Amino acid sequence: MDDDPDVGQTIQWIAESLGFEAEFTTRQEEFFERLERIGPDIITIDLVMPNLDGVEIMRLLAERECRAKIVISSGMDARVLDAAERSATQHGLYIAGVIAKPISKEALRALVGEGEVSLQPVAVAEPSARGDRFEIAKPALKYALDHNELDVAYQPKIVCKSGTVAGFEALVRWRHPERGIIMPDDFISVAEMTGLIDALTADVFDQSLGWFSRSFPQSKITLSLNISAKSLVDFHLADHLLELCCRFQIDPERIVLELTETSAMIDPIISLDLMTRFRVKGFQLSIDDFGTGYSSMVQLVRLPFSEIKVDKSFVMKARKSQESRTVIKSIVDLGHSLGLIVTAEGVEDRDTIDYLNSLNCDLAQGYFIARPMWGDAALRWTEEKIPSSA
Numbered sequence: 001m002d003d004d005p006d007v008g009q010t011i012q013w014i015a016e017s018l019g020f021e022a023e024f025t026t027r028q029e030e031f032f033e034r035l036e037r038i039g040p041d042i043i044t045i046d047l048v049m050p051n052l053d054g055v056e057i058m059r060l061l062a063e064r065e066c067r068a069k070i071v072i073s074s075g076m077d078a079r080v081l082d083a084a085e086r087s088a089t090q091h092g093l094y095i096a097g098v099i100a101k102p103i104s105k106e107a108l109r110a111l112v113g114e115g116e117v118s119l120q121p122v123a124v125a126e127p128s129a130r131g132d133r134f135e136i137a138k139p140a141l142k143y144a145l146d147h148n149e150l151d152v153a154y155q156p157k158i159v160c161k162s163g164t165v166a167g168f169e170a171l172v173r174w175r176h177p178e179r180g181i182i183m184p185d186d187f188i189s190v191a192e193m194t195g196l197i198d199a200l201t202a203d204v205f206d207q208s209l210g211w212f213s214r215s216f217p218q219s220k221i222t223l224s225l226n227i228s229a230k231s232l233v234d235f236h237l238a239d240h241l242l243e244l245c246c247r248f249q250i251d252p253e254r255i256v257l258e259l260t261e262t263s264a265m266i267d268p269i270i271s272l273d274l275m276t277r278f279r280v281k282g283f284q285l286s287i288d289d290f291g292t293g294y295s296s297m298v299q300l301v302r303l304p305f306s307e308i309k310v311d312k313s314f315v316m317k318a319r320k321s322q323e324s325r326t327v328i329k330s331i332v333d334l335g336h337s338l339g340l341i342v343t344a345e346g347v348e349d350r351d352t353i354d355y356l357n358s359l360n361c362d363l364a365q366g367y368f369i370a371r372p373m374w375g376d377a378a379l380r381w382t383e384e385k386i387p388s389s390a
Contacts, residue, residue: 001031001057002046002073007101011044011073014105018112028052032060040068042096042112047074047084055084062091069094071111075101082321086313097320136187138194144174145199151175152207153372156381157224157343157365160356165382166363167222167256170208171372172200192230201231205244211375213248215382224256224286232259233270238277252282256307260288272303279304286343290331300338308335312346315366319351332359 001024002008008024015022023038025031028051035043043066047054054072061070070093072084081098088095097111144150154168174182191197205225212223231237245252257278275285286307287300300308310331317324328344335342344356347366356364370381 001025001028001044001049001054003049004046007046007073007103011103011108014103014108015042015112017105018109020112028057031057035061035064035066042069042071044071044073044099047072047076047081055087058084058088058093059091062088062093066093069096069112071096071108072098073101073103074098082317082323085317089313089316136182136190138190138196141187141190141194141196141200144176145196145203149175149177150200150203150207151374152204152211153374154208154211154378155365155372156370156378157222157363158369160344160353160361160364165221165385167224168212168378169224169258169365169372170204170226172204173372188228192228197228197230198234201228202240205241209244209248209250213250215375215379217249220254221382222254222256222284223250224258226258226288229260232274235270235274235277238274238281238283241278241283242281253284256284256286258286258288258309275303279306300334305340307341307343308338310342310344310361312366315344315346315352316348318355319349325355328356328361329359332356332361336360 002011003026005024005026008026012022012024020042023034025034028049034040043061045054045057049057052060054074058070061068070088072081072088072095074081074084081100085095085098099107099111151173153171153173155171156165157167157169158164159166172184172188174184174187176182188197188200191200208223208225227237234240241255241257242252245255259275278285284306285304286309287303287305288309289311290300290308308331310328314324314327314331318328332342341362343363343365344352344361345365347353347356347364347368349368352366353364353368373381
């Protein structure tokens, strides 16, 4: 989609030379008609256009739950392009990247590859995509809990410099018998609002600790567990988790509890007490999504964290955004100056791993390394890819 027919024609010729079937249009009505008719794998969108601009078009694509890869093109300033990419990503669109005009064959190939090559990131299999969204009510989620429909996938974390496995993050999925895999973004908030979050957390803890104990009984590999803000009012949560570790014979030091910075703001006094108790009992604490909130520094100093996770919104743009690289470097330096382990999540290419290595970032996680996997697959991945680390 480009309002300049010469540019649109040029993009079409370049795409066809790369092995793709391609069309272009200068008319917005025709763009959406073709979107429905063709169902493209890749869309290029110019930001500056009459009537609807590129940002508005991407908002409309998000409303249509578009799953195509999107390439943003424009001759505007790099900061404007970065902002447009962030906006599209926050709407849930899959942005392949930003390309400056004039568009070259090499630049377009770098973002979308060749037409004969799979467009999916190179990674091991992950649970299938969730079905269409539907309204989730408390009875349905309670039924899922009672009938063991919730399952846990595991995404590896590796040591940046050596590539050896450092740990796994446990990520809950709902295996719905009709809707397929439902992702946590669609049901965690329901669990929090309906009072089911404690039962859901207990189920995830029990499943993941059982798998971890069976899979890595004698190892330094860690397991990261996410804790909801709603659970940080239970003063006895640390005792319950310690009991589970004793039952499964797991050293608490191998368990990393991940919390977003906003989690600690629900009740600052209780959360401080609870997090301190976690550390006293040997558990590790990680501040997740660091850099995305307004009080990151306050929480980092106030609470006894042992790990800091660089938010994926920065890491995913490290290859092409100087601003993102600057933020990542600042967080890595800050974390190390405070004696914290630094983990970067959202790693999707080799260049990003190389950049993290240059900063002496400790750990990395993302689709380039591996997608979330069910327990058996995660164990096989460990044995096949990094046998010496298990």
